[in-house]
Amino acid sequence: MIIKVCGMTRAEDVEFCDALGIDLLGFIFYPESPRNVAQDWVAAQKPGRALKTGVFVRQGVEEIRAIATGAGLDLLQLHGGHTVEQCLALGPERVIKTMWPERYPTVERLASDMLLFAPACRAILLDSGKSGGGHGRSLLPKDLQRLQCPHPWYLAGGLGPHNLTVMKTTGAAGFDLNSGVESAPGIKDHEKIRHALQLLRGKP
Numbered sequence: 001m002i003i004k005v006c007g008m009t010r011a012e013d014v015e016f017c018d019a020l021g022i023d024l025l026g027f028i029f030y031p032e033s034p035r036n037v038a039q040d041w042v043a044a045q046k047p048g049r050a051l052k053t054g055v056f057v058r059q060g061v062e063e064i065r066a067i068a069t070g071a072g073l074d075l076l077q078l079h080g081g082h083t084v085e086q087c088l089a090l091g092p093e094r095v096i097k098t099m100w101p102e103r104y105p106t107v108e109r110l111a112s113d114m115l116l117f118a119p120a121c122r123a124i125l126l127d128s129g130k131s132g133g134g135h136g137r138s139l140l141p142k143d144l145q146r147l148q149c150p151h152p153w154y155l156a157g158g159l160g161p162h163n164l165t166v167m168k169t170t171g172a173a174g175f176d177l178n179s180g181v182e183s184a185p186g187i188k189d190h191e192k193i194r195h196a197l198q199l200l201r202g203k204p
C-alpha cells in the first residue's frame with residue numbers, strides 16, 4: 001500500500017514523514033494554494049526514502065519538466081486538465097494523473113476514462129470535487145467499492161484518522177493525506193499522521 005502526505009511546506013514535516021515510512025511527499029506548485037512552495041525550497045529537501053512528488057495544476061509539459069529538474073522531483077502529479085499526450089510526454093513511469101469521480105454520471109464511465117489514462121501513468125489519483133484539490137471533503141466509499149479498474153488507483157479527499165477505516169474498504173492501492181492530517185493549511189499534525197499510518201498499515 002502506498003501512502004502519500006501532500007502539501008509539505010516545512011522541513012520538519014518532510015523529515016518526520018520520511019522517517020515514519022511515508023512513501024510519497026507532495027509539494028504543491030500552485031500559487032493559489034495555501035500550500036504552494038518554491039522550487040528552491042523543494043530542491044533543498046532531501047528525504048532518504050520517500051519520493052518527492054510535484055503537484056501541478058496549470059503548467060504545461062515544458063514548465064513541468066523545468067520545475068521537475070530544478071526541484072529534484074521523482075514523480076509528477078498532474079492535478080489539472082492534463083491530457084493523455086501530456087502524460088506520455090512527461091513519462092508514464094513518473095506520472096500520477098488526478099481524476100475527479102464527481103465529474104462522472106456513473107462509476108462505469110469513470111472506469112472507462114481511467115482505462116484510457118492507464119497506459120500514460122503509473123497510478124491514478126481519485127480526488128473529491130470537480131477540479132483542484134485540498135477541498136477537505138471525502139468521496140463516498142460505497143461508490144468506489146463498485147469501481148472495477150485494473151490499473152493502480154489512489155484515493156484522496158479529506159482523508160484522516162476519522163475515516164480511514166471505512167475508506168480502506170474501497171480497495172484503493174494508495175491513500176493521499178492532506179488537510180485531514182493538518183492543524184492549519186500546510187502545517188502537518190504529526191500525531192494525526194502517526195495515527196493514520198497505524199490505521200492503514202496496522203503498525204505502531
Ligand SMILES: O=C(O)c1ccccc1NCC(=O)[C@H](O)[C@H](O)COP(=O)(O)O
Pocket residue numbers: 006007026028030033034035055057079127128132133134135136137156157158159176177178179180
Ligand atoms: O492541497 C491543495 O492545496 C491543492 C490545491 C490545488 C490542487 C491540488 C492540491 N492538493 C493536491 C493533493 O494531492 C491533495 O492531497 C488532495 O487534493 C486531497 O486534499 P484534502 O482533501 O485536503 O485531503
